[in-house]
Amino acid sequence: MSKIAVVPGSFDPLTNGHLDIIKRAARVFDEVNVVVMNNSAKNSLFTAEERIELIRVVTASIPNVKVEASAGLMIDYAKSIGATAVVRGLRAVTDFEYEMQITSMNRVLDESIETFFIMTNNQYSFLSSSIVKEVAKYGGAISELVPKQVEEALKKKFEA
Numbered sequence: 247m248s249k250i251a252v253v254p255g256s257f258d259p260l261t262n263g264h265l266d267i268i269k270r271a272a273r274v275f276d277e278v279n280v281v282v283m284n285n286s287a288k289n290s291l292f293t294a295e296e297r298i299e300l301i302r303v304v305t306a307s308i309p310n311v312k313v314e315a316s317a318g319l320m321i322d323y324a325k326s327i328g329a330t331a332v333v334r335g336l337r338a339v340t341d342f343e344y345e346m347q348i349t350s351m352n353r354v355l356d357e358s359i360e361t362f363f364i365m366t367n368n369q370y371s372f373l374s375s376s377i378v379k380e381v382a383k384y385g386g387a388i389s390e391l392v393p394k395q396v397e398e399a400l401k402k403k404f405e406a
């Protein structure tokens with residue numbers, strides 16, 4: 247039976263930190279479904295379609311990675327595709343409390359789906375979509391922080 251994992255997130259937009267987690271999950275699981283969650287209270291810069299397209303282009307060379315959107319409960323999405331695992335990235339201790347809450351809630355909703363955490367690569371431990379957007383907005387250099395396609399998309403957004 248192939249092991250399917252879900253990597254959920256806002257990805258507004260994808261950063262090198264996200265990409266690192268996706269690549270590492272793809273080495274461990276047979277199939278990795280990156281799911282762009284589109285129901286949070288967060289005001290997003292990119293539409294769900296734009297976020298998906300960017301992740302698709304950037305991960306095109308990884309054969310076992312798929313990208314989709316979901317507007318419902320992440321755990322329902324995971325069940326619907328037969329996933330047995332959820333993979334999240336952990337940066338600093340500040341991520342811990344939030345992740346603990348979500349993981350506990352997801353376990354209440356379905357205890358058969360296990361959540362795994364991948365520790366960030368040191369070089370990405372302070373990297374977030376919000377920081378990237380802030381720097382890009384004021385024309386700062388972000389080429390080390392995001393894939394090229396994301397850098398271009400951000401430039402376009404802030405030019406408009």
Ligand code: ADP
Nearest residue numbers: 254255256257258263264334335336366370373
């Ligand atoms: P969410 O709104 O669900 O937190 P994000 O897009 O911010 O969505 O993050 C998606 C996942 O990627 C989360 O598990 C988050 O902890 C992880 N992540 C974000 N940035 C990094 C990074 N720089 N290094 C490792 N993991 C990260």
